[in-house]
Amino acid sequence: MNVVYALMVLGGLGLLFGGLLSYAAQRFAVEEDERVEVVADLLPNANCGACGYPGCINFAEKVVAGEAPVDSCIPGGKAVSDRICEVLGLESVASDVKKIAQVFCLGTKDAAADLFEYQGIKDCKAAMMFGDGFKACKYGCLGLGTCVEVCPFDALSMGENGLPVVDPERCGGCGLCAKACPRGVIRIVDAAPRGKVVLCNSQDRGRATRNACEVGCIGCKACVRACPQEAVTVENFLAYIDRTKCNDCGECLDVCKRDVIKDFKDYIKTN
Amino acid sequence: MTTLTQEFSKGIVQENPVFRLVLGMCPTLAVTVSAMNALGMGISVIVVLLCSNIVVSAVRNVVPAKVRIPAYIMIIATFVTIVEMVLSAFAPELFDALGIFIPLIVVNCIILGRAEAFARKNTIGRSIIDALGIGLGYTLSLTLLGVIRELFGTGSILGYPVMGTAFEPMGVLAVAPGAFITLGILLGLFNYLFKRLGIE
Amino acid sequence: MHEGIKMTLVLLIIGALCGALLATANDVTAPIIAANREAEFLAALEGFFPDVDNFEVEGIGKEEFYSCYNACGDLIGVVGQVQASGYGGDIDYDLAVNADGDIVGLRISAHGETPGIGDVITKPDFQDRVIGLNYADPIEAGVDVDAISGATKSTGGMLISIRRVMDIIGEQLLEK
Amino acid sequence: MNLLAIVFVAILANNIVFNQFLGICPYLGVSKRLETSLGMGIAVTFVMAMAAIVTWVVYNYVLWPLHLEYLRTIAFILIIAGLVQLVETILKKTNPTLFRALGIFLPLITTNCTILGVAILNIQAEHNIIETVVYSISVAVGFTLALVIMAGIRERLDLANVSSYLRGAAVSLVTAGILSLAFMGFSGMMTL
Structure with missing residues (x-):
């Protein structure tokens, strides 16, 4: 007999909640364009904000509504925007420019001198509050890993020598690390593996840079004179190589006494 | 498609429920006062996980998405109650030891977790293997924690005093804080081991 | 729909x-x-009571008292399935008193006392202090049964509850 | 049993997380940030109070008279799952931002051992309806308290230089152990 009771009680509860839920599903139905769900699944879902929208779901809604350009998901790059175009039936518009983060500093723990020993919170922004950082060079990397923490793709890891290392496969060029770095040591550059690059961020005069770091650019302009393509310019005692003009001839690399100019392609993974 | 052996072994190492997925914490902390309890809990979780994975993957195409969770949890609850009845009928002393934790197997995140994350999307065969792998991984982790807490907490293993009379048992291990701290350090240890053995 | x-x-x-x-x-x-x-x-x-043959149950509140009779039907004792309030919550225990009112046995069935401190109540050196006392003697912590230092809340709670249970069993013995 | 004792014991003396080991999975998962902890705490309080009332009524007016006590676990969990799904659908419509902030942790409330644990404890302690509601709300407040304290500590922990192996769940467990040690101090003060 109590089998029937049990059957009725549980069945009744199931019925009650089934009915309640189906009523609620209708009464509180949220009209949602199911394409948003599909597009959201295509996105890396790292909520990095590089597209300018707070989070991938928000961007997916704007894309489906047509208010956001299809290719503005930088980490996703061409692959993601093509797939979104397929889903939404638009023609692919994405240019195949892949972006990547680049650390413009070679000031390792031993190369760049410290002013004082910092034992505060392991965070570059926090360290900046103590006399603009514990390193003699006011432009170099502090090596406390704020960029590593903030990267949603785990593309950045802290090398033993105290400088962050960029992993080209994972980095989508979203720029969160560049925003997080209080000294602007990391910048988002074109990922094409060609050209030379000046790995320094110091705008100090020559003598100040020389005291602060063994590997800092002192703005001696030797590379400017040596470069046949006029690809190198010096501003505020800091050389900058325009990689679109640079043809990898290596003149500047040989002439640089400070050894601060490197090959772009082999410097991404190894430093 | 991962091979069947990988499906099984991932439950023990890569996706070990306690040390990697960090799921099913409530019974893990409370029951592992003694190795015997831990073993009993582990085995009842394997039985329930196996039955629930089979049924969940059997009905996976029938159950509409909106009522997925209530339906699965009812299936799990049925198996747990049956285990509860069988245990209290045929193994009363183990039943008394596991106390409130048998009904809580229903809300043990592992079982619903596997039903939701795995059984719902895979065939019955794969779900069985996954259930065995995850269940075994869970039991091993639980027993390991149980042995450590019992050895240092009361100086015995499976009830037999082992550490001699001079040993002053660390009472804290038998109580709540001890469980938290032991598991925390074990988690750290396993992270170190996994990193050293290069398992992602 | x-x-x-x-x-x-x-x-x-x-x-x-x-x-x-x-x-x-x-x-x-x-x-x-x-x-x-x-x-x-x-x-x-x-x-x-080794020679118990049958028993009668009498429930008072959440506690139950079993009057045990031997084969020839005379009362050999009463066992109370009772509760005390200790440091870690309720303590369920059974108290056995023979026909002439002496405590014969004490068994803790469930307790939440802190292991290593409060659980001394399950150990013989506490239980032996209570065995043999008659329901007539005043069982008070410190007077004739000194509570174990460091676990006063647990042992004290037990003694108070034993006193209360002895009074109930005492009346039952007199009625029979 | 006076209600004040229940409130004190449920929040401090016998805290659901630190002393009874219930609700650890969401506790470890949600307490990364203060806002989600509070959001989760409020959602759990709401669902726990409602679930306690419904389960108490169903047990005492349906299961008990029909001698179906063994259906207790399955009936309770069905009620809880139904209620959570209901809260989820309503919240999705009325307050989408909180719904997205809670994200996965809303369905996780169903598997939150505290709610089923509290429902069962209410029945075992034979509370009447008022005590049930007071006990459930105090336990939920205790849970939120544990969550908020933990979230506060974890936000500072992320900046401290914890060894890379202990980061995340390991260090939160050790912190929870120390907090549980502190909460044990309350246990001797008052018992139910």
């Missing part, structure tokens, strides 16, 4: 099926469980 009906139907069927399955499982196991419980308690009774 179709979606709604399907949802309700699925929950109804699963609920009904589970209910039926559990009910049959219960019908199978319930008698065995009851038998287990019965046997377990009978064994406990025999532990206190």
Whole structure:
């Protein structure tokens, strides 16, 4: 007999909640364009904000509504925007420019001198509050890993020598690390593996840079004179190589006494 | 498609429920006062996980998405109650030891977790293997924690005093804080081991 | 609407099926469980009074008192399934008192006392202090039974409860 | 049993997380940030109070008279799952931002051992309806308290230089152990 009771009680509860839920599903139905769900699944879902929208779901809604350009998901790059175009039936518009983060500093723990020993919170922004950082060079990397923490793709890891290392496969060029770095040591550059690059961020005069770091650019302009393509310019005692003009001839690399100019392609993974 | 052996072994190492997925914490902390309890809990979780994975993957195409969770949890609850009845009928002393934790197997995140994350999307065969792998991984982790807490907490293993009379048992291990701290350090240890053995 | 009906139907069927399955499982196991419980308690009774033959139950509040009779029907003692309030919550224990009022046995069945400190109540050196006392003597912590230092809340709580239970058993013994 | 004792014991003396080991999975998962902890705490309080009332009524007016106590677990969990799904659908419509902030942790409330644990404890302690509601709300407040304290500590922990192996769940467990040690101090003060 109590089998029937049990059957009725549980069945009744199931019925009650089934009915309640189906009523609620209708009464509180949220009209949602199911394409948003599909597009959201295509996105890396790292909520990095590089597209300018707070989070991938928000961007997916704007894309489906047509208010956001299809290719503005930088980490996703061409692959993601093509797939979104397929889903939404638009023609692919994405240019195949892949972006990547680049650390413009070679000031390792031993190369760049410290002013004082910092034992505060392991965070570059926090360290900046103590006399603009514990390193003699006011432009170099502090090596406390704020960029590593903030990267949603785990593309950045802290090398033993105290400088962050960029992993080209994972980095989508979203720029969160560049925003997080209080000294602007990391910048988002074109990922094409060609050209030379000046790995320094110091705008100090020559003598100040020389005291602060063994590997800092002192703005001696030797590379400017040596470069046949006029690809190198010096501003505020800091050389900058325009990689679109640079043809990898290596003149500047040989002439640089400070050894601060490197090959772009082999410097991404190894430093 | 991962091979069947990988499906099984991932439950023990890569996706070990306690040390990697960090799921099913409530019974893990409370029951592992003694190795015997831990073993009993582990085995009842394997039985329930196996039955629930089979049924969940059997009905996976029938159950509409909106009522997925209530339906699965009812299936799990049925198996747990049956285990509860069988245990209290045929193994009363183990039943008394596991106390409130048998009904809580229903809300043990592992079982619903596997039903939701795995059984719902895979065939019955794969779900069985996954259930065995995850269940075994869970039991091993639980027993390991149980042995450590019992050895240092009361100086015995499976009830037999082992550490001699001079040993002053660390009472804290038998109580709540001890469980938290032991598991925390074990988690750290396993992270170190996994990193050293290069398992992602 | 179709979606709604399907949802309700699925929950109804699963609920009904589970209910039926559990009910049959219960019908199978319930008698065995009851038998287990019965046997377990009978064994406990025999532990206190080896020659117990049958017993009467009398419930007062949440506590139960079993008056035990031997084969020839005279009362050999009363066992109380009672509770005390200790440091870590309620302590369930059985107290056995023989016909002339002396405590014969004490068994803690469930307690939440702190292991290593409060659980001294399960150890012989506390229980022996209580065995042999008569319901007439005043059982007070510190007077004739010194509570164990460091676990005063647990042992003290036990002694107060034993005193209360002895009064109840005392009346029952007089009636018989 | 006076209600004040229940409130004190449920929040401090016998805290559901630190002393009874219930609700650890969401506790470890949600307490990364203060806002989600509070959001989760409020959602758990709401669902726990409602679930306690419904389960108490169903147990005492349906299961008890029909001698179906063994259906207790499955009936309770069905009620809880149904209630959570209901809260989820309503919240999705009325307050989408909180719904997205809670994200996965809303369905996780169903598997939150505290709610089923509290429902069962209410029945075992034979509370009447008022005690049930007071006990459930105090336990939920205790849970939120544990969550908020933990979230506060974890936000500072992320900046401290914890060894890379202990980061995340390991260090939160050790912190929870120390907090549980502190909460044990309350246990001797008052018992139910």
